[in-house]
Amino acid sequence: MSAIHLVNIIKSYDGKTKVVEDINVEIQEGEFFVLVGPSGCGKSTMLRMIAGLEDITEGDLFINGNKATSLLPHERNLSMVFQNYALYPHMTVEKNITFGLYKQKLSKSEQKKRCDEAAEMLGLTPYLQRKPKALSGGQRQRVALARAIVTQSPICLMDEPLSNLDAKLRTKMRSELRQLQRLLGITMVYVTHDQTEAMTMADRMMILNHGQIQQVGKPLEIYNQPNNEFVATFIGAPPMNVANMKVIDHTCVLSDHITIPLPHDVDPTASYAKIGVRAEDITLASENDYLFTGEIVNVEILGTETLLTFAIDEKNQWLAKLNGQWDIQIGEKVPLSIESHHIHLFDEHGQTMFQSKKKAVSSYQVKDALPKEKLL
Amino acid sequence: MKRKINKKRITRSSFGAGMLYLLPSILLFGIFLFYPMFKTLYLSLFWTDTQGNPVQYVGLENFMYLFESPSFMTSIKATLLFVLYTVPVGIVLALILALLANENVKGIGFFRTMFSSTIGMSVAASSVIWMLMYNPAIGIFNKILSAIHLPELQWLLDPDYALISVAISTIWMNTGFSFLILLGGLQNIDERLYENARIAGVGTWYKLRNITLPMLSPTLFFVVTVSIIGAFQSFGQIDILTGGGPMESTNVIVYAIYKDAFINYDVGLASAQAVLLFFCILFVTILQFKIGERRVHYQ
Numbered sequence: 001m002s003a004i005h006l007v008n009i010i011k012s013y014d015g016k017t018k019v020v021e022d023i024n025v026e027i028q029e030g031e032f033f034v035l036v037g038p039s040g041c042g043k044s045t046m047l048r049m050i051a052g053l054e055d056i057t058e059g060d061l062f063i064n065g066n067k068a069t070s071l072l073p074h075e076r077n078l079s080m081v082f083q084n085y086a087l088y089p090h091m092t093v094e095k096n097i098t099f100g101l102y103k104q105k106l107s108k109s110e111q112k113k114r115c116d117e118a119a120e121m122l123g124l125t126p127y128l129q130r131k132p133k134a135l136s137g138g139q140r141q142r143v144a145l146a147r148a149i150v151t152q153s154p155i156c157l158m159d160e161p162l163s164n165l166d167a168k169l170r171t172k173m174r175s176e177l178r179q180l181q182r183l184l185g186i187t188m189v190y191v192t193h194d195q196t197e198a199m200t201m202a203d204r205m206m207i208l209n210h211g212q213i214q215q216v217g218k219p220l221e222i223y224n225q226p227n228n229e230f231v232a233t234f235i236g237a238p239p240m241n242v243a244n245m246k247v248i249d250h251t252c253v254l255s256d257h258i259t260i261p262l263p264h265d266v267d268p269t270a271s272y273a274k275i276g277v278r279a280e281d282i283t284l285a286s287e288n289d290y291l292f293t294g295e296i297v298n299v300e301i302l303g304t305e306t307l308l309t310f311a312i313d314e315k316n317q318w319l320a321k322l323n324g325q326w327d328i329q330i331g332e333k334v335p336l337s338i339e340s341h342h343i344h345l346f347d348e349h350g351q352t353m354f355q356s357k358k359k360a361v362s363s364y365q366v367k368d369a370l371p372k373e374k375l376l
Numbered sequence: 377m378k379r380k381i382n383k384k385r386i387t388r389s390s391f392g393a394g395m396l397y398l399l400p401s402i403l404l405f406g407i408f409l410f411y412p413m414f415k416t417l418y419l420s421l422f423w424t425d426t427q428g429n430p431v432q433y434v435g436l437e438n439f440m441y442l443f444e445s446p447s448f449m450t451s452i453k454a455t456l457l458f459v460l461y462t463v464p465v466g467i468v469l470a471l472i473l474a475l476l477a478n479e480n481v482k483g484i485g486f487f488r489t490m491f492s493s494t495i496g497m498s499v500a501a502s503s504v505i506w507m508l509m510y511n512p513a514i515g516i517f518n519k520i521l522s523a524i525h526l527p528e529l530q531w532l533l534d535p536d537y538a539l540i541s542v543a544i545s546t547i548w549m550n551t552g553f554s555f556l557i558l559l560g561g562l563q564n565i566d567e568r569l570y571e572n573a574r575i576a577g578v579g580t581w582y583k584l585r586n587i588t589l590p591m592l593s594p595t596l597f598f599v600v601t602v603s604i605i606g607a608f609q610s611f612g613q614i615d616i617l618t619g620g621g622p623m624e625s626t627n628v629i630v631y632a633i634y635k636d637a638f639i640n641y642d643v644g645l646a647s648a649q650a651v652l653l654f655f656c657i658l659f660v661t662i663l664q665f666k667i668g669e670r671r672v673h674y675q
Contacts, residue, residue, distance in 0.1 A: 074576060086571070088586075099573075101576075
């Protein structure tokens with residue numbers, strides 16, 4: 001049974017413009033589901049509709065199979081973590097964590113027990129008697145998490161919970177949050193504008209733009225088979241390289257000197273308007289796969305990889321990502337190659353017309369490739 | 377060496393620039409606040425002639441006289457009662473109105489304007505209106521009383537009711553200000569705190585006690601302090617409504633000062649009362665800050 005089921009959900013504030021349009025999605029029990037999109041895409045509105053903090057203009061919401069469209073927030077049996085944590089500054093950490101627990105008809109000792117457990121889990125025990133003001137950003141974040149955990153609600157909603165933390169702590173909390181969710185087995189609906197967070201944390205994710213679903217699926221599926229140009233350029237860092245092109249003689253012509261042959265399984269008669277190539281699919285050419293020469297305008301060396309920026313025409317630049325460290329100078333002319341089955345083709349509306357299937361290497365494939373004795 | 381001199385010059389010139397910036401307020405405060413304050417302190421130690429010129433140094437005799445004067449004791453009692461009548465009721469009323477006006481419903485702007493409108497009325501003008509309403513013959517209060525078959529009252533002429541009547545009109549006059557400040561404080565409270573409470577499902581009363589009031593405490597503290605000081609210093613409405621009567625029942629200290637200085641021409645005695653009032657307000661304010669500090673939650 002799905003934990004949360006949204007059926008034809010529409011949200012409109014003024015009755016004319018729709019902020020969220022016709023959303024249909026099922027979120028499974030115990031799933032880490034991420035809503036991701038640029039700011040103003042309606043992802044927070046959707047979360048708040050699930051929470052009951054915003055009315056649903058049209059459509060139905062089911063929680064654990066029961067209709068919840070017009071239930072009050074506290075009748076939905078869920079917890080929520082806010083972006084700014086929404087801690088009560090005048091209460092101690094302990095009071096903050098146990099806030100509202102009395103509504104669940106729990107005795108004082110039971111409240112205390114749950115609070116201690118949650119605090120233990122999140123390493124807050126030494127701070128229980130402090131006020132939020134005396135905590136660091138990361139600790140406050142944990143208090144907000146603890147407050148969601150103590151309710152023992154099966155569903156937890158999170159509205160950009162990590163966006164107020166610094167980059168290092170954010171990376172750490174990503175992994176912690178994910179482990180915590182697995183440990184407790186709760187269904188998590190997580191809103192973020194950060195595609196890295198979505199990619200790294202989600203079991204499944206939904207990409208929203210202008211209030212419309214762009215794609216729902218597992219992170220890698222979405223990365224490898226984006227539905228359209230928006231998803232292709234939104235997911236992935238650096239974003240997918242996209243350029244306008246024409247198909248002439250079974251070849252994509254990007255500019256005077258850049259042409260990429262179409263893969264043989266592509267229907268050459270369909271209308272293609274744009275080509276997309278992931279940065280890691282552009283490689284340094286060897287003698288037999290040389291395709292074009294790129295004049296390098298910028299080089300970023302990150303230690304494990306090297307990012308090359310080169311111009312494809314007067315206005316547009318593409319990025320190539322090479323593994324390892326490459327000593328390439330700005331202004332250098334570098335021979336580049338793209339394997340034709342790595343390209344994505346879009347029509348003039350940005351809908352994906354062609355892309356080849358690509359899958360992650362599974363662990364047994366790795367095992368097969370190794371001699372048996374090395375695995376032991 | 378050279379550097380040191382330069383540094384000194386910079387310090388001196390920046391001190392001059394600082395003083396220049398301060399000059400307007402220093403001038404205003406000096407002429408209208410500090411000078412009169414010290415002059416009052418000085419005069420309170422003298423017998424004065426009818427022009428207010430010091431005639432003879434008498435030390436603390438003016439103060440000794442005041443502490444033995446039954447009229448001054450009545451003044452103190454009236455002042456304290458006046459503070460007691462106006463401040464708590466006024467703030468609770470303004471708080472209730474602010475809580476109502478903080479709800480987001482259609483047309484709330486109209487009510488917000490109405491509730492804060494008394495801020496735009498001068499004390500003199502509103503006092504005249506209230507005087508008409510208190511009028512025993514044509515006032516609306518007695519009309520209402522007689523309409524529901526209750527005995528009519530001599531609102532401003534009965535020593536038992538005069539102070540309460542003045543207090544009621546004062547509460548009305550102060551509501552707009554307190555309301556506006558409290559509404560501002562309420563709107564500053566993070567909406568997420570209430571949303572979290574909605575998800576937890578706590579009741580309205582619990583929210584008021586555990587979120588609204590603590591979060592509003594700095595604002596409330598400000599309003600209480602300003603209201604108390606304001607109540608101690610009320611003058612206009614008393615001058616217009618009762619003139620300190622009947623039987624000195626509304627003769628609060630500020631009014632007594634005014635009478636002693638400008639009707640009885642005893643400036644020395646009036647100054648002594650002003651000094652006592654000053655220390656009284658100072659004491660209450662310090663006390664408030666001492667107590668308040670423990671109860672107020674600044675974010």
